[in-house]
Amino acid sequence: VASRKVIPVPAGTRVAFQGEPGAFSQTACNQLFGPRIEVVPCPSFDSVFEAVRRRVVPYAVVPIENSLAGSVHQNYDLMERHAIEVLGETFVRIEHSLIALPGATLRSVRKVYSHPVALAQCLRFFKRFPRMEPVQFYDTAGSVKHIRETELEGAAAIASAESATIYGMKVLRRGIEDDAGNFTRFLALAPRGKVRHRGGKTSIVFALRNEPGALFKALSVFALREVDLSKIESRPILGKPWEYLFYADLRADTRSAACDNALRHLREFVPYFRLLGSYRTY
């Protein structure tokens, strides 16, 4: 079997992620950095970014977008607040399982714990089993751990089948997500300026002057040079109601003349610009 290409780091390198062991983010960590890293579970996205900023870990992995739920806006905001750089991206197929204590059956389940996004991705399952009440929890794998530790009767969790193995729990049903086209895009992050991997994808953030045609003008720098945009996302600017920061992903490498020129052109007229990274897909 050919080994999958990963970001080259020494064995035992610490990589932070949000969630508990068995979380989809852990799968993303291994897809990005390989199997020989030490993963560092963190309780929140804030604490993941803090761990990188305070150099507690050299790298972190966060989800940025899900193909069904859309962008993880909190992480866009955190990328803007912290001096981080994007090193790489990867895509994880999200397959949700219903997981409970070893003695449980589908009929015994009354409450189903999981992360709000995971709950929202299994609406058809909840319509089929109206007796089951969804309960919001901070993490998918964390809800498996919670049910195991508290021996919670009548409860189940929605999480990866891997997390059932980790906590010695039973998979009551696999693949309960509404849509099989359920993928999450994760980014590998490092403190800004530490390393500079390059690749076919470039992420930027910029603000616009509050004037007619400003976004059109900004997109023209790419369109005129045939640099393709794969994603654009707007986020409010705090303290400036109804003004926005724009996050854009380009299918281009900053080393290419077209991309480099486009970014220089954009910087000529936007009031704020930042390069988040130029990287490849792992």
Add this chain to the structure above:
Amino acid sequence: VASRKVIPVPAGTRVAFQGEPGAFSQTACNQLFGPRIEVVPCPSFDSVFEAVRRRVVPYAVVPIENSLAGSVHQNYDLMERHAIEVLGETFVRIEHSLIALPGATLRSVRKVYSHPVALAQCLRFFKRFPRMEPVQFYDTAGSVKHIRETELEGAAAIASAESATIYGMKVLRRGIEDDAGNFTRFLALAPRGKVRHRGGKTSIVFALRNEPGALFKALSVFALREVDLSKIESRPILGKPWEYLFYADLRADTRSAACDNALRHLREFVPYFRLLGSYRTY
């Protein structure tokens, strides 16, 4: 005092909103339709849209964007799924208060219940009072009601000061939001085609062919005619990973030649287009 202009409806007209009496959405209902309507509280945004679709109510009001938290993406998705029309918009200043049982003091509070967005808007308050643990609840005013009904000791809610009055509760502290520039934009909705108010704002939704420069080309129809975009928002298209629907707000009336021509031009080449409404600000 000059009376504020509202959408003209008969006294007693039923208007649905998400939340409990005292919610900020109720304030929005009255700003949009005046004080003589009958407001109909609903448990979820889904049920608000269902109530309109099944003609249980002729109108509804939903939040679409907050100046700090960003768009309410669920309501963008629900607008797309239901045959509704936008009749008007209004802006409500969000002032959060800490509310508890009449005998409570600031020192006695251990758990603070509220809607996740309201909790996220009071982070500085939680940093100042680290003993207080935020607890996610389905509604701001609903958390006040919950504490009242269960006589919950050691608990407080984050909600509008008006909701304290409604439920006979005590305001422990006013204005606990991080940022005074905290406004929510609400839309008045009706079943599609029922009425057609016009005004200086137009909302549309469209898809793009998955090809380079597609968004630039779409925005060109407005830029070339000096039709100003006040907002653009992308949402994933279910079943088509990494393709997006775009929601745009134009500072223009569909009765103007520039706007009408721009929309006709856009429809020439986009695979999907829908006019959500042309309306005024109340």
